[in-house]
Amino acid sequence: MQDKPHAQPPEKLTGLTLTEPKDSAAGLTAVLSTAKHILEEMNLSKGVALLSKLNQKGGIDCMSCAFPDPKERSAVAEYCENGAKAIAEEATDKRITADFFANYSVEELSEQSDYWLGKQGRLTQPMILRAGEKYYKPITWEEAFAFIAKQLNALSSPHEAIFYTSGRTSNEAAFLYQLFVRQFGTNNLPDCSNMCHESSGVALSDTLGIGKGSVILEDFEKAEIIMIIGQNPGTNHPRMLSALQKAKKKGVKIISINPLKETGLLNFKHPQNPIDWVGKGTELTDLYLQVKINGDVALLKALILCILENENLQTLENWSKSANQHHSERNTIDYGFIQTQTTGFEDFITDLKKYNLEYLVEQSGVSIEEIKKAADLLKKYHKIIACWAMGLTQHKNAVGNIQEIVNLLLLKGSIGKEGAGTCPVRGHSNVQGDRTMGIVEKPKPEFLDRLGKVFNFTPPQQHGYDTVAAIKAMYEGTAKVFIALGGNFLSATPDTEYTAKALQNCDLTVHISTKLNRSHLIHGKNALILPCLGRTEKDVQASGEQFVSVENSMGIVHSSQGILPPASKFLLSEASIVAGLAKATLGEKSTVNWDKMIENYDNIRDKIEQVIVGFENYNQRVRHPDGFYLPNGAREGKFHTKDKKAHFTINELPKHELQEDEFLMMTIRSHDQFNTTIYGLNDRYRGIFNERRVVLINPQDMKKFAWQAQQVVDLYSKYHGEERIAKTFVLVPYDIPQQCIATYFPEANVLVPIDLKADKSHTPVSKSVIVKIIAK
Template sequence: MDQNTPPEELTGELEVGKPYTEAAGVTAIVKSLEHIVNGTDLIRGLKVLADLNQKDGFDCPSCAWPDPDGHRSKLGEYCESGAKAVADEIMDKHTASPVLFQRYSVAELLQKGDLWLGQQGRLTQPLILKPGATHYDAISWNDAFQLIADQLKALDSPDEAIFYTSGRTSNEAAFLYQLFVRMFGTNNMPDCSNMCHESTSVALADSLGLGKASVKYEDYEKADVIMIMGQNPGTNAPRMLTPLEEAKRNGAKIIAVNPLHEAGLLAFKYPQSPRDILFGGQKLTDVFLQVRINSDLALMKAMAKILLEEEKKAPGKVLDQNFIQQYTSGYNDYVKSLDQFELNDLAAQCGLTVAQIQEAVDLFKYTPKLIICWAMGLTQHRNSVDSINEIINLLLLKGSIGIEGGGASPIRGHSNVQGDRTMGIWEKPKPEFLDALKRVFKFEPPRENGYDTVAAVKAMKEGKARAFFGLGGNFAMAVSDTNYTADALKNCKLTVHVSTKLNRSHLIHGETALILPCLGRTDKDIQATGEQFVSCESTTGVVAQSHGSVDPISSNLKSEVAIIGELAKAVFSTPTETVGRDNNTSSANLPGRYYINWDALIADYDKIRDLIEKVVPGFDNYNEQVRKPGGFYIPNGPRVREFKTKDGKAHFTINAPTHHELQPGELLLMTVRSHDQFNTTIYGNDDRYRGIYNERRVVFMNSDDMANLGFTEKQVVDLHSEYNGQKRTAHRFLVIPYNIPQGCTAAYFPETNVLVPIDSIADKSHTPTSKSIVITVTPAAE
């Protein structure tokens, strides 16, 4: 077993059942309660769940799906995935106290699976792994902050430090974090967006002038047609199924585009609906297009060509020519570019017939009320930015941007990943944001772009960066090319992780390593001025407050805001003088800093929101607006047909499809989540919607491919990828026959991240290409 990756042992208990044809139902309720009682007592768990996603409660630590603008169910405004995330966080039957780390060395913990690591419970005490030590030991908060400050100030340049952010970080913590980092002197702020929806942000910014969804929650219920692309809502955003069901009952049609038949795309049994429980769930998908992996761009072009032909048959009834002329640019060149593609060729590239695509187009050809939503099935390919731009082309043809019931709807993963970017967590900050920081805080922020996630890993591997600070997340397992990333982290002088629970990244460490335990979303946050709340932004741009519900598991936990503020105090303090507004000297190589009362910001988060209001557009009267039940929508230009592009227009773009020419014996692999998983957090070994139980090391394969390659069901195989002459291997997977297009395969991450080369990234966005990995499969080595 490689010491950097999860253990490769198979459980020996794999059971394969029939895949589900509908999502949720009573089983989802039962599974949610099972997770609660496994971690805490039922009464405590139910109390917390009652507050989850309520207007006076806390924001779900799972996905970024928005809450209903109006009424919210008092029976439960959450899904199975959210319940699992909460159960994982409020666990109090076990704690990862210093005793655990006295019992197990780092080497011994590395032999444990990721599920086992998470089941040890919440971290309770700051921990340090000293150079050459075998075990983590307890350390005081003051000593931890001073150690980090000393290491950071000893760097030759601020650019030798990497400051990573996970999506669960609140707006208040994110703003304070980026302020501290830029005052330190660098823009090295990679975040989890770099690994998931960065392609979306780049594409939408280019075409619409804003890298966010143009729809509101209520638009789903008003749409005539909803197209779901590269997404598995039943597992990754189950609360999305509720407005989809409502849309269906209002007469909407749903088109699903995906290589896999997923339960959440087929039907939904609403657990709170007696009708659904008694008579069965609501069928969701009207047309299912089972495309080959990474053929979405070709599909969009085929649909556009059909729309243009339909417009010739019924001029003025298919395309919105008024919208195109008034609000867009590049239409004529775009239409002309379609002439080089044959419809039959585009359909064949998708693995579909022209008739299948025509059936889908017929559903929306006469209505502009079209929503297209997508997730990482589209964002993690080399041509992802082009694919998303092609989605926008289709929406622009229909005039579907800036109307009720229509628009672009990327489905974000982490619960505040979008808010973090709004707050300035970005390695490529806009000049106007930096100008605002300079105006408000009277310092000159660094202007050069910093490292994104992939570039940060390379910088650590090459010795250009020597300190890593992670605000949340499981960096080592989330990033591509697992072994390369591990070697990069090991090359650091210092690695620090702010975390709620133990994960593998804590065990893949630099010369000195620290774990700093923080409060979670469910925890009450008591500071000097009383109980605090934080705020988060949903995928539709709603900013709302979030209050913890339970007492922290340990009195030794600090909020992320407090951790950042205390660290800033340690870094910017000097033993002999106070660094103030007019003082141009400070310790080490740090320039003079504008005086900030970090203690006041830690004590009262309203003061942080006052600062955000001065820097970030759209947050006027922040403290007043965020206290409104349900929060507020921040400004969104495309939603009102205002496009902040260079010419003030929405842009048609010209994009070329990518055709994967596979050699004999090669397959195209996409990584997916199991149902018992959220990102790299593993809640269990089941994937019941796909019929997989008690095992994660499986590879889904077309039956014809199995026959051609000579594999049998449950045969143990190794997966290999080769890139630029270097071969990578993921060992010991069980072959499972599955309904997936020929030439395509799927397997879970993070187990298969080892196959994704660090240099294989999307054009323009640099997102790892985790959804299109060329592999070969061989019988497992003995």
Template sequence: MLRDADVSNHLREYMSRDVDPLTPIKERPLRQSSPKEVAAGIPAVISTLSHGFSRMGAIKSISNLTRVNSFGGFDCPGCAWPDPDDERTVFEFCENGAKAVADEATKARADPEFWSNWSVVELSRKSDRWLNSQGRLTHPMVLRPDSIHYEPISWDSAFGIIAEQLSELDNPDEAIFYTSGRTSNEAAFLWQLLARRLGTNNLPDCSNMCHESSGVALGDSIGIGKGTVKLEDFSKADLILVVGQNPGSNHPRMLSALKAAKVAGASVVSINPLFETGMRRFKHPQDPLEVIGQGTTIADMHVPVNVNGDLALFRGLSKSIISGSGIDYNFISKYTSGYDEYERAVADSSWDEIVSASGVARHDIEKLAAAMRASSSTIVCWAMGLTQHHNSVATIQEIANTLLLGGHIGRPGAGLCPVRGHSNVQGDRTVGINHKPSRGFLDSLRNTTGIESPFNHGYDSVNSVLAMLDGRAKVFLSMGGNFVSAMSDTDSTSRAIQSCDLSVQISTKPNRSHLVTGKTALILPCLGRTERDVTSEGYQFVSVENSMGVVHSSQGSSKPASKHLKSEPAIVAGMAVALDGKIGDSGVSWSKLSVDYDSIRNLIESAVPGFDSYNERVREPQGFYLPNPPRDYRCFNTDTGRANFRVHPITATSPDDGQFVMMTIRSHDQYNTTIYGLDDRYRGIKEARRVVMMCKEDMNRLGIKTGTLVDLTSHFEGDELTAHRWRVVEYDIPAGNIATYFPEANCLVPLNSVAEGSNTPTSKSVCVTVRTTEENMRFWNRTATQAA
């Protein structure tokens, strides 16, 4: 079956409004230069100041940037990289964190006049970057079934619409409660409580699209779906592997930790199809000597693995380690299960298979294995380069296996380090945003709140789309995020949302999910991280959990963008009060929870293990660590009571002849689906996002050059998706692999192509064919002529 992911005519029959679910194709002259050799430095400082001053103004820039990630300040709305436990600098942020702050604290406003001037149809013809640049939402707005313009609505009326729709559902599972990773612990806890009060576990979240594979893999292997290192471990490590991750753009403050590790004597290895600038050399912007000097070399070795060749690579590392002297037999005997079976599987894995699947020569694998054998403390970090493949769970468990061989769990300077993307995505899961909650959590929630939760599992992100398409779900409520653009298969996702009777977005700024909507749509504008939250009970703060399990407070100080904004907890509580009025009293004091966040934290303390004395400990400047049994005392809460070696066959993405393996990546000038600009500075690509990065060898084979327009078609189980007019750029990437930008290329990721075990979209493993646009036009013309 052929579906065209770009041409809107294929969607018209499903649309009640003639909106485009994709950012428009607008040709701009592509500018390309050589990739940068050094990350950060003066260019990062200039970019930070430019974004801050142009969007916030000088005074507000200084005020906000000196409070971000500071003790008593607000948590950066960007990534989840941790802050130092002890001393922090005056400027505890990175370039992209500063962009996120400036983006939220912008002076621009998308007020009712804006929505009156622009219909959703007209807005859908604008780019995602343009939509974001229109500024902060100021009023609750409603898009009625017979309209293409949003109009203002009172908060009470908005809550009334939601309550009426929810109360009239045939069953609670017809509602979906989606969560973005920027949501605070307090708001997330209330959000899941509202969903379960209604009677559903339909709580998909952004983790379903990114690190779900990490959680599933680690939960089974070591008994906790989180990493096992602290920030301080980086300076104690002998060896650090950075796998499938681009810290220079996506977690820039991580470069400071890698630099500190290098100064302390660690070796760092980059494992990635692309040798990203941040892994080459780093100039700390706050170190004058580095800024004017050469900076610090980060990676001592780069391993250009094939896209999805990581499982094979780590199997090769294990094979070399087992044949050498790098095994901690005492650790294996005392703390692990399944070693003998794993050892046999490794022995049965041939070097030919390992080299072919990984794309890495045996010599290079054994060179890295020698470094691992010599290391007494090894950390492996990864991000979505590992989590969005069919075999992602197996790959991450293979990494765990390799570290278990050397006893690198529960040891200073060692461990597993999945680096989460959004600032509280890990915390949201901790406090109950989980479509597959444990019976223990639900029992605890009932004992704490009186809410009787269903025990059946709910929908994750992919299954939510399928449920909406099938008519099994009719109301979609989103706590933050931009689901339409973030999800795979943009065509199917858009049709799914448009099939709903109601869609609700709790947001700070306009995005495409405000345009591709249900029959009725609501925009509920909320406070941002930078803004003060004052209720009848006084000045409130929220809390978040970073990527290493530290829970700390976040309190904004800026004047809200509008007097009509509400906090996320207040919005959830408002919905809940209205719903109680329709279906009966839940027994939860929603109104009190909306103004006194200490009372929310008291509920979390009672319902979620590890939050003892929550209100007292979260007020400590550095916050507190949640329990992490594998890290803290080598306790593994698995089915065996031990850390598990898990055995999987070597698999990789296997394209047919003439196909490429495509991975989607982010540029330096974006954060998730938010596009700040068109300057992927480190990769040397400017003024264009609809590009295909391809190696010179493949370009020569196809007879194309930089700037050639091509069409991409993805292939999965007989289904094809085509996206037109992408410009090829020559880039250093292993042959047979290409890279494109997210979210533009999400339209090519098949909805049913998911990771086994986690159901995560395989956005890093898409088999595609590449044809020149001119060639494709000739093909379609021939087909049309033959049909005629």
């Protein structure tokens, strides 16, 4: 009988060391950290060659975050510390061979930490774990494709297969993947968007007619106010700090809203400027509003009430019914924009009237004095950019969080003009591009129509599973095959033990990957690991060396081309693997010449141009050094909603009824981490070293329960009668609102219930989980 592998990282401590949180981000320390991580994985000359091409025109697009590149690139270093860590991880000289898998059983590997697994090196050849066996063994590509095809074709329905995608997949591979899946007969195409910015897409589509942000990078220097809400750019999008520094030097005011005071929002020392290393750096935030976890809607409503404090709300409620020419003379809100470009304003004001300012202040956790300071700034200016990330998108009311931001921007007329608009800051480098290419479980009919006409088939119309629904389907046995194009599905998803059982219920799990991760060890009855080229490597096909394309978080499509020889002669590109799966599975039933697609990626891009709006002359435009912008109605002040107007919305306050011994927990990243990839065990900016199993907690809460710093505790969550436990964490006193705590993911994902998801978007609620702390 096969031993049971461990779904969770080891529940043991590694030796916590604490220092005071840092008072500035980047600087010389970031430079030294970059060098350290590079030299741990490769020699100096290789590292310098790679970094010199990173984010350069015609070079390698960073596989870390999706923050856009400036038009004028630094010749010294157009990358950040965490981008260098990502490059080091992928381009490492370390290799995992068949001998490695022969030496470690799956259970033995699962006993290791996620950090250890990732540090073993690049995967080098296809491996299979057959039913009942304990060790992965080599398999040829032909055998692997045939094995998968047999399993897929044996299903009673195509809907019994799930095809997941990570946001690092290129446009070309993503387009082929969705084409293969739809020719197979299903829209079961969940992806990592379901777990991060799905709430942004839903909220923005409903209110502005496009599920993407409306600003470009140049808008940052043209803005008057930048609001950064529920985001930690110093760790998650470090290149954003240089954009904020430029904006600050132009006189832009920055308002930061977050439960934690993050170093990267306080002060920035540009790592390319040695004067900054020894100087004071640039103070970024003008006003820091330390909101309670999920107190954002209350705060935004309070801000709006304060902005309107000199207005007669009764008059505003009925303003379209009377002559209001005098309104245009006021400068607090943009009446002209509201009247001509929006709908729902009166209902919005009617709803706003029912709120008491004192109650909103209490619910937000921010003092009335600070709220009024922010409101005074917002009254003066109309060029406002609102940036946000998962601090807003992973709550039950996540869509409402973002729609309340839209309400504020519409009130000020801060959409569709230079220096103003919405800016959801995406994580993975092509997560937005994957969606553009059709990686979506609920495709629009017009997209399916074009796809069917171009490739002469009838695409499936039935909506597929999103990520949470996919996990449930596997758990319940209605989905039997799981294929992941990239990613670390188990560690990225909620309710770790539930998700593990779901994967283990499958007849087959397949992971297309560059590095080993925990998802490879929590497997179906049969499991395959298919190793692929990384973005740093040369992709040579029949017509010669290829490049791929990606879309950044501001809608620019541009190229990426690797420079290294492949880590192994057995590696295939993602696009080649998808084509191999399609040929083996579909055979003569497919209307696609898959070999022609792969021999020259221009052929893929020609088809993308025919199917997807905005990609006219794709092959020509993507070869421009700067790439090209996709159409964006909201950016141009054109709202592609049904009534062609931007919509004010009514958003209720979230309700968290905490008992005296309960806390609201949010999961966060450490500085040595990008999504589920663990680069190291330190969280330098927060002063936490050599430990990941920590709980950031208010010192007053610790005093209340007579807990001590570094005391070992367990965490419990209870939802719908089901109890979940995360064992062996260490308390760290920290500046965080009372009855709020923060923990790292994936270690605390086990506490996030599978059924606790955002309204409308179904995003797992990883940022507001009610838990209890039990001291050992």
